[in-house]
Amino acid sequence: xxxxxxxPSMLDLTDTAPCLGPLxxxxxxxLGRGAWVDHLPAWVRGSDEVLDVLLRDVPWRAERRTMxxxxxxxxxxxxxxxxxxxxxxxxxxxAREALTRHYAAxxxxxxxxxxxxxxxxxxxxxxxxxxxxxxxxxxxxxVAIVSFGSPRPLLLRPRGGGASLRFPLGHGDLVVMGGSCQxxxxxxxxxxxxxxxxxxxxxxxxxxVA
Numbered sequence: 763x764x765x766x767x768x769x770p771s772m773l774d775l776t777d778t779a780p781c782l783g784p785l786x787x788x789x790x791x792x793l794g795r796g797a798w799v800d801h802l803p804a805w806v807r808g809s810d811e812v813l814d815v816l817l818r819d820v821p822w823r824a825e826r827r828t829m830x831x832x833x834x835x836x837x838x839x840x841x842x843x844x845x846x847x848x849x850x851x852x853x854x855x856x857a858r859e860a861l862t863r864h865y866a867a868x869x870x871x872x873x874x875x876x877x878x879x880x881x882x883x884x885x886x887x888x889x890x891x892x893x894x895x896x897x898x899x900x901x902x903x904x905v906a907i908v909s910f911g912s913p914r915p916l917l918l919r920p921r922g923g924g925a926s927l928r929f930p931l932g933h934g935d936l937v938v939m940g941g942s943c944q945x946x947x948x949x950x951x952x953x954x955x956x957x958x959x960x961x962x963x964x965x966x967x968x969x970x971v972a
Contacts, residue, residue, distance in 0.1 A: 780808035780853040785864045788936070791927070796902065796942035799918065799929070806853060806908060806934030813910040815851045816962045822880050837887050837953075839880035845969060849876055854908075858966050861906045861938075868940070869904050873966040881914060881961040884954040891948055892921065895972040898944040906938045906966040907931070912959035918949045932961055944971075 788802040806812060822839035849855050854876065862872040879888070892898070893905055907916075913932030918939075919925065929937055939949065 778808065780806060780812050780851070782806060782853065782857060782860055785860060788864075788938075793918070793920075793927075793941075793943065793947060795920070795946040797939075797946050798941050799927075799943065800936075800938040800940065801929055802936040804934050805936040806857065806910070808853075809910050809934030812851050812853055812934075813960070813962060816878070816910060816964075817880070817960060819850045820878060820880070820962075837885065839882065839886075841878045841880075843876040843878070845874040854964060857908055857964075861966055865904060865906075865938070865940075869968065871968050873904075873906060874969050875967050875971075877965040877967065877972075879963045879965075881911075881951065881963070883960070884956055884958045887953040888951045890919070890950040892944040893967075893972060894944055897968075897970045898972075900945075902941050903944065903968060903971050904938055904940040905944065905971065906936065908964045908966075909933070909935045909937075909961060910964070911961035914951050914954070914958065914961050916949055916951060918943075918947050921946055921948050931963070 783805050785802065785805070788800045791799045791801065793799060820841050822841055825836040825840055826833050827836055843849055849858070858873050858876065881887070897903060909931035911932055913930040916929045916931050916937060917926045918929075919927070931937060
C-alpha cells in the first residue's frame, strides 16, 4: 500500500496562529443506555500547523503487546502526557482548559492527562474497545478527543454488538464520549486500503481514567 501525501484542508486555511472556535456549536448525540457523544467539526482553526508540531516534536514511541500468547506490534505510535507535563503546542493547553470549563457542570473535575496516537497511514488502527481501565470501568466519565491531519472514521457500536455510528475525524475536529459510553459502547479506528496521510489524535481525560 502506498502512503498518500498529506492534503491540508481548504477549510483550515488561516493567516493567524492556531485558535479555538466556540464550543457552543457542539452537537450532542444520545446513544442510549446512559451514553452520549458530542461532536464539533473544525473546532481547532489552523490545525495543520498544530499537526506539523506534533509530528515533529512529540517523542513518539512504538510499543509491542501480547495477544493470544504472541507479542505483536501496536499498529500506531503513542505518547502519554501525564498531569503536569507541558503539552507540545500551546493550543492544546488552551483546548484542555476550555473543555474543563465547558463540561464543569457535568464532569465535576478537570481534564488533566493527554494521550496521543499517531496513525501513520491506513495500516495503523485501533481495535474495538472501551477505555475501561481505572474509574471508567464502573463510573460515568468523559474522554475528549481532538484530531489533527487526514480524517479517519471513529466508529462506535453498543457493547455486545449492534449497528455502528461513524464520525469522520481530522483537521481539528472534536468528539467527546460521555456518560456510560466507555462501559456500554465500544469504539474503533479501522484499517483502510485507501491511501491516507497521517492523523494524530489527542485524548484528554480526567485523573484515573485510561
